[in-house]
Every structure is written in structure tokens, then in C-alpha cells.
Amino acid sequence: MVPELRKRHRQVWRLMAVALPAGFMLAVLVLPRRNFPDKLPAPADQAWEMAGESRETEELAVNLRKKAGTPGRQLEITVRKPFKAPAGRIYWQDQFVGSLGARGIHRYYLDSTLFSHPPFTLKIVDPINEVVLQKMEFPQ
Amino acid sequence: MTNKEFYIGWQDHAPEGIATKTRKTILMLVGLATVAGAVFIFGQRQFSNSTFELGHLRTLEGVLFTDPIPSLKILAGKDAAGQNQFQRVLLVGFGKHSALPTLEAIQQAQGQEIDGKGVRLEGQLIYYDGLLAMELTKGEAAFKGFTDANLQDYFTLPKDLGSAILQGEIMDPKCYLGAMRPAEGKPHRSCAIRCIEGGIPPLFRSATADDQRQYFFLLGYDGRAINGEIAGYMADDILFCGRMEKWDDWLIVKMDTGKGIHRTNPWWKKDTSIPMCGS
Amino acid sequence: MSVQYSTVQWNRQKRRYDRIMLVSIAVYLALFAALQLAFYPTVSPETLIIRATGTLALIMLHFILAIGPLSRIDSRFMPLLYNRRHLGVTLFLIAAVHGLFNIIQFHGLGNEDPLVSLFTSNTRYGSPGDFPFQVLGFFALLILFLMAATSHDFWLKNLHPKVWKSLHMLVYAAYALLILHVMLGVVQLDQSPLWIGLAGLSMAAVIGLHLRAGRLEKAGQHHLKNADQAGFFPVCTADEIPENRAKIALVDGQNIAVFRYDGKISAVSNICRHQHGPLGEGQIVDGCITCPWHGYQYLPHNGQSPPPFTEKLETYDVMIRDGKVWVNPQPYPEGTERPPGVC
Numbered sequence: 059m060v061p062e063l064r065k066r067h068r069q070v071w072r073l074m075a076v077a078l079p080a081g082f083m084l085a086v087l088v089l090p091r092r093n094f095p096d097k098l099p100a101p102a103d104q105a106w107e108m109a110g111e112s113r114e115t116e117e118l119a120v121n122l123r124k125k126a127g128t129p130g131r132q133l134e135i136t137v138r139k140p141f142k143a144p145a146g147r148i149y150w151q152d153q154f155v156g157s158l159g160a161r162g163i164h165r166y167y168l169d170s171t172l173f174s175h176p177p178f179t180l181k182i183v184d185p186i187n188e189v190v191l192q193k194m195e196f197p198q
Numbered sequence: 199m200t201n202k203e204f205y206i207g208w209q210d211h212a213p214e215g216i217a218t219k220t221r222k223t224i225l226m227l228v229g230l231a232t233v234a235g236a237v238f239i240f241g242q243r244q245f246s247n248s249t250f251e252l253g254h255l256r257t258l259e260g261v262l263f264t265d266p267i268p269s270l271k272i273l274a275g276k277d278a279a280g281q282n283q284f285q286r287v288l289l290v291g292f293g294k295h296s297a298l299p300t301l302e303a304i305q306q307a308q309g310q311e312i313d314g315k316g317v318r319l320e321g322q323l324i325y326y327d328g329l330l331a332m333e334l335t336k337g338e339a340a341f342k343g344f345t346d347a348n349l350q351d352y353f354t355l356p357k358d359l360g361s362a363i364l365q366g367e368i369m370d371p372k373c374y375l376g377a378m379r380p381a382e383g384k385p386h387r388s389c390a391i392r393c394i395e396g397g398i399p400p401l402f403r404s405a406t407a408d409d410q411r412q413y414f415f416l417l418g419y420d421g422r423a424i425n426g427e428i429a430g431y432m433a434d435d436i437l438f439c440g441r442m443e444k445w446d447d448w449l450i451v452k453m454d455t456g457k458g459i460h461r462t463n464p465w466w467k468k469d470t471s472i473p474m475c476g477s
Numbered sequence: 478m479s480v481q482y483s484t485v486q487w488n489r490q491k492r493r494y495d496r497i498m499l500v501s502i503a504v505y506l507a508l509f510a511a512l513q514l515a516f517y518p519t520v521s522p523e524t525l526i527i528r529a530t531g532t533l534a535l536i537m538l539h540f541i542l543a544i545g546p547l548s549r550i551d552s553r554f555m556p557l558l559y560n561r562r563h564l565g566v567t568l569f570l571i572a573a574v575h576g577l578f579n580i581i582q583f584h585g586l587g588n589e590d591p592l593v594s595l596f597t598s599n600t601r602y603g604s605p606g607d608f609p610f611q612v613l614g615f616f617a618l619l620i621l622f623l624m625a626a627t628s629h630d631f632w633l634k635n636l637h638p639k640v641w642k643s644l645h646m647l648v649y650a651a652y653a654l655l656i657l658h659v660m661l662g663v664v665q666l667d668q669s670p671l672w673i674g675l676a677g678l679s680m681a682a683v684i685g686l687h688l689r690a691g692r693l694e695k696a697g698q699h700h701l702k703n704a705d706q707a708g709f710f711p712v713c714t715a716d717e718i719p720e721n722r723a724k725i726a727l728v729d730g731q732n733i734a735v736f737r738y739d740g741k742i743s744a745v746s747n748i749c750r751h752q753h754g755p756l757g758e759g760q761i762v763d764g765c766i767t768c769p770w771h772g773y774q775y776l777p778h779n780g781q782s783p784p785p786f787t788e789k790l791e792t793y794d795v796m797i798r799d800g801k802v803w804v805n806p807q808p809y810p811e812g813t814e815r816p817p818g819v820c
Binding site for chain 3: 060061063064066067068070072075077079081082088089090101121173
């Protein structure tokens with residue numbers, strides 16, 4: 059390289075040595091902060107008291123809950139990891155209960171008539187692909 | 199020059215010392231590249247398991263609703279009280295476009311109103327985290343005929359869930375539910391703006407620190423689409439005041455734009471003047 | 478050295494260079510895809526391609542930027558410099574795949590022309606954090622395209638080496654744009670400390686190498702002073718110049734390489750006609766001054782390339798007085814034979 063070009067290289071890199079780290083630091087400083095609300099905005103049904111066993115899989119955590127003075131029970135499904143499926147229909151003893159929602163806690167009311175013949179079966183079905191995504195048994 | 203060996207590129211062989219040094223250097227560079235690539239890979243956030251069934255056409259049947267959010271309401275089942283329960287399927291067009299032009303074309307071709315009618319539609323499914331969308335990939339050919347389902351059986355009233363300050367990010371649901379991974383944040387901002395300006399209904403995601411989520415389709419306070427007003431806020435973490443409703447399995451939020459849309463970033467300019475929301 | 482136009486003057490070293498480069502690229506892409514699919518199986522194919530080509534292009538750019546100063550610091554890195562142009566053109570092609578996939582994926586199939594959308598979708602040009610980072614990548618790709626398109630010796634000759642070299646210095650601007658493209662883009666979503674650390678370290682390494690090479694060069698410059706009445710300047714003693722090597726001297730705006738060979742001393746311009754390489758850092762091989770960059774050759778006593786080549790250098794008068802080498806910085810026209818000084 060001719061001396062003047064080498065000189066220009068030196069000048070450019072002296073400038074880069076200041077400007078690049080400055081730009082880099084600025085980019086780090088302006089990284090967006092992640093902010094989270096304390097709770098989800100739409101109101102959810104209150105959790106009843108725990109009743110019976112819980113079940114946990116990679117995708118779901120399932121609890122049965124009860125409330126004094128109420129004949130039915132509450133089915134609490136926590137979606138931990140969404141199924142890779144277009145739909146998730148929830149069936150308790152082959153009775154349709156509702157659809158599986160987004161990651162988080164969902165509560166469904168189970169009528170007392172659904173508790174007459176133990177053991178009880180919970181099934182999550184994808185009707186579009188006609189597959190059972192999850193099946194669980196509850197002894198009582 | 200620091201040594202006596204001299205490299206001439208057009209000669210067949212490099213001097214031995216230089217050749218050895220070059221071999222070592224190349225190995226080191228390939229090693230460095232591998233380490234850099236691995237550092238990049240293991241620095242990534244995990245991708246969602248959203249799905250876009252590219253190349254796989256399916257037919258769904260239900261009752262069509264075009265306004266304010268094009269959707270197909272399909273029967274999910276009957277609850278213990280014998281009431282019909284529904285799943286709503288968002289309809290979107292090909293590419294970054296609304297489904298409305300396709301639905302209008304179908305209506306013209308059929309020569310009759312299709313809104314509120316039982317129909318069979320064919321398209322590619324897009325789904326994630328409890329939400330389902332269908333891309334009317336083949337345009338007018340997506341229409342596969344009317345069914346005998348009637349509006350009366352499929353009619354449900356929205357349930358009012360009250361007002362709240364909502365915090366989260368507006369997504370374009372087509373990408374978020376499966377067309378792209380990742381489909382959020384800054385790298386996806388331009389794409390999200392394209393989709394929303396193309397008429398795809400905006401989807402608002404609110405998530406807590408432990409990653410519980412609620413998704414809301416976003417409308418104006420009067421229940422109309424407000425894509426133009428919110429396109430500039432895509433990929434931002436925002437706060438706004440809105441009235442929430444439940445439409446079957448969907449959550450809807452009607453944004454009170456009069457009270458403003460507030461960005462929580464940049465962090466040093468955090469806007470704290472969030473108005474009170476009536477309930 | 479060329480006497481007629483040909484697309485690439487292939488030789489064994491160039492073929493090996495390209496082979497190693499292509500194999501390394503294939504290995505990187507295969508490893509990247511394998512690791513990505515093994516540990517992040519739900520990645521979309523488009524994202525996989527975008528991230529594989531993006532990281533590869535960045536890594537290659539760092540290597541390309543390091544080769545120059547490395548070979549100035551230690552000449553044993555010269556083989557890496559020899560075919561750097563092919564590395565640059567390949568970098569552009571890989572970056573172009575990255576850019577194209579991004580433009581199609583993020584801006585295509587919409588209600589706006591993809592190239593217009595690139596500039597008009599995110600319009601927060603006034604905000605550092607929200608700045609449309611894809612625009613930065615676009616301009617970096619444009620620079621890489623300009624460089625790749627003009628990389629052939631045809632352009633080097635027609636644009637003049639000085640203009641060509643200046644144009645190719647734009648790669649430094651492309652580097653700055655790409656650092657910001659990454660930092661204001663994907664880093665803002667994933668916010669990985671690993672990425673930030675890697676980017677910072679790589680950037681520090683490239684800057685450090687360039688500053689070090691610059692300092693060494695400046696310290697090694699030999700400015701001549703105290704001319705005699707005939708206009709000759711003292712360079713050094715003849716013994717200070719190793720056999721078949723040169724001493725580089727700067728005087729009166731002239732950049733002169735003073736070579737010693739076969740008990741003789743000759744002085745020619747230090748600037749190779751090809752790419753303005755530093756001839757004085759080369760050697761005399763088979764009786765010819767040989768440029769360290771690409772091996773262009775010149776005869777020391779007349780500055781002419783041996784036939785059939787036609788490149789010529791300016792020559793200078795030299796004389797040996799009391800064992801000391803003196804040079805007159807008044808150049809003779811290119812290719813003028815001047816009698817060597819005898820040691």
C-alpha cells in the first residue's frame with residue numbers, strides 16, 4: 059500500500075476504535091427492558107380447594123378441586139407447554155367439558171353427574187387430526 | 199519481513215514453514231468459526247412449537263362470520279347442559295393479506311350473502327397455544343360449498359369481562375401462530391407491520407413473568423378494526439385501556455384509543471401517565 | 478500477472494484456497510444446521526437459513542478484516558491474503574442469501590413492494606433502540622455487492638488501483654453497519670449475554686489487530702533526510718540490507734524500495750503496479766523483485782516485468798559511497814534502466 063493509503067487506514071481505524079465501541083455500547087444500553095404485568099387481564103374463576111390427586115405431564119398439570127356446598131367439582135388444567143395440535147377438546151368421562159386454552163391456568167366446572175362411576179377418565183382430543191393428545195385416569 | 203521464507207501465490211508449493219503455519223492457522227480459524235457458531239446457537243431463545251401446515255390443505259365446516267374479524271365458527275361439542283360450544287377459526291388470506299377480499303370474491307361468485315351461512319372452506323391450518331387460523335390459500339377455490347348449519351344454532355352472545363389496563367405486545371397472528379418462528383419482537387417488527395397493514399386482524403398477547411398467557415383479538419372501542427391506528431405499535435411492549443369480552447373460545451379487547459397507547463420502552467422514557475380504566 | 482483478460486488466473490494455490498474455503502463453508506453450514514435441529518428442533522426452515530448464512534457471513538467478514546493486519550504483522554499469514562478476493566466474493570454471495578431470504582420473508586407477499594417496505598415499514602429512524610436495523614444490513618450488502626462486482630483485475634486496472642483500494646475500504650463501513658445491524662436487530666429480541674460478549678470480543682480483536690498493524694507500520698517507516706548537493710539522500714549502509722531484500726525509504730513524496738542482490742544495489746518504486754502492494758516487503762526471486770501480495774515481478778535494474786508481461790516501475794539513481802547507500806528521489810520514467818550501485 060502507498061503511504062497515504064496506509065495513513066488513511068490508520069485514521070479510519072483510529073476513528074473505528076472510538077465509534078464502533080460507542081455504537082456497540084449504545085446498542086446495549088437501548089436493549090428493551092422486559093416488563094410483565096402482575097396478573098393476566100381477563101378475570102379467571104377462583105380456585106377451589108384441592109380434592110384428590112394431581113397429574114403432571116410435560117404439557118399439562120391437572121388438579122381436581124372441590125368447594126363446600128357445591129356438588130360438582132372444578133377441573134383445573136395448567137397448560138405448561140402447548141400441544142402441537144389445531145384443537146384440544148377436553149372430555150371428562152366422555153362428556154365434552156371445554157377447549158384447551160393458552161399456556162396458563164384454566165378452570166372448568168364438572169357436573170356432579172360426571173362422578174358416579176369411578177375411575178374417571180380425562181381425555182384431551184384433537185378432533186381435526188382425530189388423535190388423543192392426553193389420557194389420564196383418576197381413581198376417585 | 200520476519201523470516202527468510204517467502205510466499206509466492208502462483209508457485210505450485212508454498213515454502214514448508216509457511217505451509218505449516220497456514221495449515222495451523224486454517225485449522226484455528228475453522229475452530230474459531232465453529233465455536234462462534236455454537237455460541238450463537240446456544241445463545242438463542244427456544245423457538246415455539248407453532249405450526250403452519252404448508253402444502254397440506256384441509257377442509258373445515260362451520261358458520262362464516264366476516265365482520266369485524268373474518269372467522270369460521272366450528273362446533274366443538276355440547277356441554278353437560280346440552281349447550282353448543284364453539285371453536286373460532288381465524289381466517290386469513292394468502293401472504294400478508296386479510297381473508298376479506300377472498301371472501302368477497304366467493305360471495306360474488308356464489309351470487310348470495312355468505313356471512314352467517316354454513317360453509318365448507320379449504321385451506322392450510324396455522325395453530326399454536328390454543329388458537330387456530332386457516333389461510334385461504336387457493337383464493338376463491340377455498341369455498342367448497344354451503345352446509346345446512348344455520349346461524350341460529352351457532353349464535354352466541356359475547357360475554358363482557360370488564361375493563362382493564364392491558365400490558366403486552368401486539369402480534370400479527372398469521373406469523374405468530376405458525377407462519378414464522380420467531381414472530382415477535384424487533385426482528386419481526388417490519389413483517390408484523392406488513393401483515394397488519396395488509397388487513398390481518400391484530401392479536402394482543404399479555405404474558406406474566408412466569409409465562410402464563412392470554413391472547414386477545416384487538417378491535418377499536420366501537421368494535422371496528424383499527425389496524426391502521428395500531429400498525430405503528432407492532433413489536434412494542436405497550437399499555438392501554440380496553441374493554442374485554444369473551445367470544446366463544448376467543449378473548450377480544452376493545453381498545454380505548456382515546457386514552458392513548460403507551461410504550462414501556464425505551465426504559466428511560468417510561469410513560470407513567472396511564473389513565474384510570476373504568477370497569 | 479496478466480497479459481490478456483481471463484476470468485480467473487487459476488493456479489494451484491488459488492484452487493487449494495478455494496477448495497479449503499468451500500469445504501470449510503460446507504462444514505460450518507452442515508454443523509450449524511445439525512446443532513440447530515438437534516437442540517432447537519422447532520426452528521423454521523427460513524429462520525435456519527437466515528441464521529446460518531447471517532452468522533457465517535459475519536464470521537467470514539471478521540476473518541477477511543483480520544487477514545490484512547495479520548499479514549502485515551507476520552508475513553507467514555500471506556497465503557491467506559493471496560486469494561482474499563474469492564473469500565470476499567463468497568462472503569457477498571452468502572450475505573446475499575441472508576438478505577434475500579429476509580426481504581422475502583419479512584417484506585414479501587404484502588401490500589407494498591418489498592424494497593419499499595424495507596425502508597417504510599418501520600420508520601423510527603430517530604430512535605436508536607427502534608432504528609430499522611434491516612436498512613443497515615441492506616446498505617452493508619450494497620457495499621459488499623459493489624466490492625464483489627468490482628473485485629476483478631479488470632476493474633482494478635480501469636478504476637486505477639488507488640480508486641479501487643479506496644472503494645474497497647468501504648468494507649470498514651460495511652463492518653460498522655453490520656455490527657449495528659446485529660446489535661439493533663436479533664440481539665434486541667434474544668438479548669443473549671453470550672452473543673453480546675462474542676460480538677464485543679470479535680470487534681475488539683479486529684480493532685486491536687488493525688491498530689497494532691498500523692503502529693508497526695508507522696514505526697517501520699524510514700524517512701530520508703540530509704541530501705547532498707547532487708540531491709542524493711543517505712539510506713543506510715549496504716550491509717544493513719539483507720541479500721535479495723530491500724529497505725523502504727520515503728522522501729520528497731517518493732516511496733522507494735532499495736534492493737540488494739548479487740553484490741549490487743538498485744532502487745525502484747515501492748508500489749506494485751497491480752494493487753499497489755509494498756514491493757520493498759518482497760524479495761528478489763530468480764533475479765526478479767517479487768511482490769509479497771500476488772507475486773508480480775520486476776527486474777531490479779530497469780523496473781520492467783520480464784516478458785511477456787508489460788508492467789513497469791519508476792527507477793531511481795543509487796550510488797555507494799564509503800559503504801553507504803545513497804538514493805536520488807528524482808524518478809526516472811517507468812522502465813528506465815539505471816546502472817546499479819556496486820557494493
